[in-house]
Every structure is written in structure tokens, then in C-alpha cells.
Amino acid sequence: MRMPGTDLSGRIERRPGPGTRLNGIYEIDELVATGGMGEVYGGRALETGSRVAIKMIRRDMAEDERLLALFRKEAAALHLLQHPAIVRYYVFTTDPDLRCPYLAMEFVEGESLLAIARRRPFDGPAVRVLLRRLAAGLHAAHEVGVVHRDVSPDNIILPDGDAAQAKIIDFGIARSRLDGSTVIGSDFAGKANYVSPEQLGLYGGIVTAKSDMYGLGLTLVAALLGRPLDMGGSHAEVIRKRQAVPDLDMVDAGLRPILLAMLQPRPEDRPASMAEIAAWADAEPGARAPQARPRWRGLAFAALLAAGAAVAGVNFSLPPPAPAILPTSTGPAHPQDAALEELKSVPDAPRAPNAEADRPETPPAEPPPAEAAQESAPAPHDGAFRDCAQCPEMVPVKAGSFAMGSTADPTERPVHRVTLKRFALGRHPVTVREWKACVRDGRCAPSPEGEDDAPAHNLSWDDAQAYVGWLASVTGEPYRLPSEAEWEYAARAGTTTRYWWGDRFRADRSDCRKCGPAAPNPPSVGRFPANPAGLGEITGSVSQWLADCWVPSYRGAPADGSARTTRTCRERVLRGGSWLTEAEAQRLGSREFYDATVRYPGHGLRVARSM
Incomplete structure (x- = not known):
């Protein structure tokens, strides 16, 4: 599991000054303090005028992976904590204009x-x-x-x-x-x-x-x-x-x-x-x-210690029956109660050199035979359709069941059987061309960047919801965001390996952060092969917003593949990783989450339709 907004490489373009706006949410007022690694600014929330502290990594250190990971640690830790004696966390994200990661939190004067x-x-x-x-x-x-x-x-x-x-x-x-x-x-x-x-x-x-x-x-x-x-x-x-x-x-x-x-x-x-x-x-x-x-040393040893203590005047005792940290919880099913495993999302340092499975692999001269173990695969993509000229191309996915999750991370457990009804999924993430149609109708914002055939990106979950709502209104069909189970079922396409093509990452199957020169926008759709279900850009394009609220495990997850939602959840799930992420984040079991109201450059969407 990954906390999104963690792919923060890229030099900060300029030092923020008074009046600088971040993501249209905050405005900087002044520089408050400069430390060994970061700068803290005083600012305010544009909506409420409330004072906030905005913490940024120093420009000359913005590409240091260890410091970025340190920054992510702080954000993820604060996200868990709500107590009057602990500084309050608001949001951790990157401003797309400055390409600057920042942490907004309670402004504490003193x-x-x-x-x-x-x-x-x-x-x-x-x-x-x-x-x-x-x-x-x-x-x-x-x-x-x-x-x-x-x-x-x-x-x-x-x-x-x-x-x-x-x-x-x-x-x-x-x-x-x-x-x-x-x-x-x-x-x-x-x-x-x-x-x-x-x-x-x-x-x-x-x-x-x-x-x-x-x-x-x-x-x-x-x-x-x-x-x-x-x-x-x-x-x-x-x-x-x-x-x-x-x-x-x-x-x-x-x-x-x-x-x-x-x-x-x-x-x-x-x-x-x-x-x-x-x-x-x-x-x-x-x-x-x-x-x-009391500390237990064993009866014979305890007796020996007691005898020595009687001479030396020292008190010995028996050990605690359990570690000081709390035992593992059975895990909350409600999104607002669930944050115990969130810190697992934050990488601690650059990955060890022996992480062979995730190193981009040079494509072989001849494609190897299919590596992926097979379960019951969704239907092939025959029968693809569009409900309107400007609508995304949809691929029918047949009903079936699969084992969802993995043992790679606590947030991906337990592995559980899910049975799904037939549905349709976009062949590609929603493109800039498709997004523009919604903008022209006055139903979507922001105006998209990039080539027409590139995925629309820098979108919040709220933006994604606006798009599927518009699509449903112009077609009369039940368009929506996919559930997490639908996404993984279609993405795996019957495979049980780390990636749909096998257990080793391949740079000829998906883009990633270290797969080539850094790019400001995701690659155009169709650049890489589709998976066995006929779906392109499953990984390495944009991280795709899903309908589910974030819950840090699959305990209590529905067996019918429906989304886990409430009216009040703050974070929503994304899957697939983006062109900005490491290969590990593109495992088919890897999960991430983000504040539903905040835009991030690596985020986009793929639509679903009930059948």
C-alpha cells in the first residue's frame, strides 16, 4: 500500500513567496522558519481564511529520496493522530505548478x-x-x-x-x-x-x-x-x-x-x-x-536472582506477558476508524539493491511465452462499444470470481474470494479528448493538459465523479467509477502474478518512474500492449480513482465485488500506479489512497458501466 503523492521527484521550479497559491487551496503569507532540511511558511486556507503552517523540503534537497521519504513519514504519521497535544494534519500533496511537495498542518504559534x-x-x-x-x-x-x-x-x-x-x-x-x-x-x-x-x-x-x-x-x-x-x-x-x-x-x-x-x-x-x-x-x-x-526469567534463574538480591538489596521482577505496543487489531471495517496500517504506505528509503523483482527489465528480442499463471479470466474484449461519439470505448467483462488481495502488504490482506456480475470497463483511462467534451458542456473542470490521446490527469476524486455523472446524463446509461474489486478482477484478467504479464517488471509492458527520461505528462494511450482482457494502461499511466472509501485492509470486504462506501469518508482508493511511480507501486495488488477533494498530477480515472 502506498500513500499517494509520494512520487515527488522533480526540482522545485521556484521558491514560493507571499501570495503563492498551492493547489487552489492555500495561499502563502510569509516564510516562518528555515531548518536543515525544510522551510516552514505561514499561510491560510482560501475557503475559510484559517491560518495554516506549510512545510516544504528545501529546494536544493527536493530530489533526495531519503528526505522525501522522511517527509512522507511525517505526513502519514500525522494523518493517524487526532489529539489536542499533537499538531493537526490537513493535507499532504504536490503543487503541480511548483512541482513542490508540501505538508499543510495546524499553525501553532509559540x-x-x-x-x-x-x-x-x-x-x-x-x-x-x-x-x-x-x-x-x-x-x-x-x-x-x-x-x-x-x-x-x-x-x-x-x-x-x-x-x-x-x-x-x-x-x-x-x-x-x-x-x-x-x-x-x-x-x-x-x-x-x-x-x-x-x-x-x-x-x-x-x-x-x-x-x-x-x-x-x-x-x-x-x-x-x-x-x-x-x-x-x-x-x-x-x-x-x-x-x-x-x-x-x-x-x-x-x-x-x-x-x-x-x-x-x-x-x-x-x-x-x-x-x-x-x-x-x-x-x-x-x-x-x-x-x-514483573519479568519472568525462569524458575531456577529467578531463584538465583532472588538469592543475589537478598544479599545486594536489589529488587528483581518478572517480565511483561506482552510487548509494550498494542496487539494487532482485528481491523475496523469503517473507513473513518481505519488507519492502523497506513504507515506501511510510506517507503523508508530507496529500495535495496536486491529488489530484483521490481527492476525495469530490458525487453527481450523475442517476446517470451506467457508467464502469468491463470485463474478464470474475464471475457476477451470482443464486443467493445461506445455509447456516444465522445464516450470512452468500453470493454465488456464477463461475470466470474477470483482471489482478491495478496500477502505482500498488510493492507492487501486477507486474500479473499470475490464473485462479480458482468460489467464493462473503459479500454483506456479517460483521455484528454474525452475529458474536453465534458468541459465544453460545462460539467467538468479543470481544463486538461497534454495531447488529446494522453490520459487526463491532475484530477481529484470529485473531478472523476463529475465526469461519470456527466457521462451517465448524456447517455442515459449507468456509468460510474469501478469498485476496487472490479478493477483488480479486470486488471488481473485471470492471472495470479505480481503484474499481469508475470512476476518481474518489464519496461516494455508499462511505464514507470525509472523506465526512461522523466516526462511531465503520462504517455499517450495505446503505447503498451493490452492485458488479456483487452484493457490498456492498467498500470504505469495514471493512478485510477475508484468508488471505494479507503479502508486499510480487506477485513469485512463485500464478497460480491461492490464498493465499500460511506457518506463521510475523506479518502478514496486509487489503483494501478502512474508513470511517476516506482515499479513496486504497479503490482496488481498494490493499493493507494488520497484525499478525495485534492488534485494530484499522477491521478486520473477509468470508467465503469453496469451491464
């Missing part, structure tokens, strides 16, 4: 916790307020499987200097419990002075919610002291300082017990969750700090 603490250290009651609010916010993140991994005083903003309004920002290196790596790498991410022992590979090296607990503990100590504890230095010193609890004699005595619990070197010795820490902050001063759950 200084960082670190800047305020350096001028005036916080007292115990104020830090208790911080502890309650930040622990609750991080617990909300952990509940949906997101670990921040970089909790530090400069990633916390205090509007009006008020601890009760503290906001956590910068989820750029956040990690999902469904995806074990980060864009920076699985071994380390975060600032050295606040990083947990396990982020350095100690004590098993497994990063969980308890890593944020450790970072929050050091952050609160810095707030109390007006300076960070000295936890940095050489690599050896950084590790040595995390093999024991730091000296906390100088901090507020009322907070010392909870901070000692949070800063235990071994993750299993820290409290069970941020919820326990927030509850402690809500309790009366002097309440006992939450302790780790």
Missing part, C-alpha cells in the same frame, strides 16, 4: 519548550501539567501504533508559553508498529541527547512506545533544570550513559520517582504505558510512581 526553559526553568507543578498532557498525547499515538522516536524539548511547542497547551510536533522519523524500519534506518533515529538505549541497539534494540517514554523523561528533566542532562558525547560515552539511570538528585523531589521509573535503562523496567504515566500525573502529589510489570 516557542519551543527548550527555548522557554533556558530562560526560565519550569517548576514542579508546571512540569506535572506538561507530563499529563504530553503523556496523554503520546499514548494516543501509541494506541494507533505510532512511535515518535524523537521526543525532545525542541519538538514541543508551548502556545503563549502555556504548559497546558503544549503541542508535540515533527513526526518525521515516526515508526509504525506494522513497519519495523524508519527512513533513517532501523538502528538509530533521534537526537543523541534524548535517544533511548534501545535506539542505540542496547537491550535487544527493539524500539517500542517505551522509547518515547525514555525521551519524555529526559525532556521533562531538561524543563526542570533549564538545560538538558549531559547524555551525549562520543559513541562510547552515549552508550555508557544509558547503561544506568542518570543522576536526578537535582530535580524536584515530587517528580523524581516518576522520572526514575521512565529513565530505567531496560525498557521492560519502565512503566507499562504512557496511560499509566498520565494517570500518575492526575493523582494526588506523593502518589506512588507506576512500576514495571
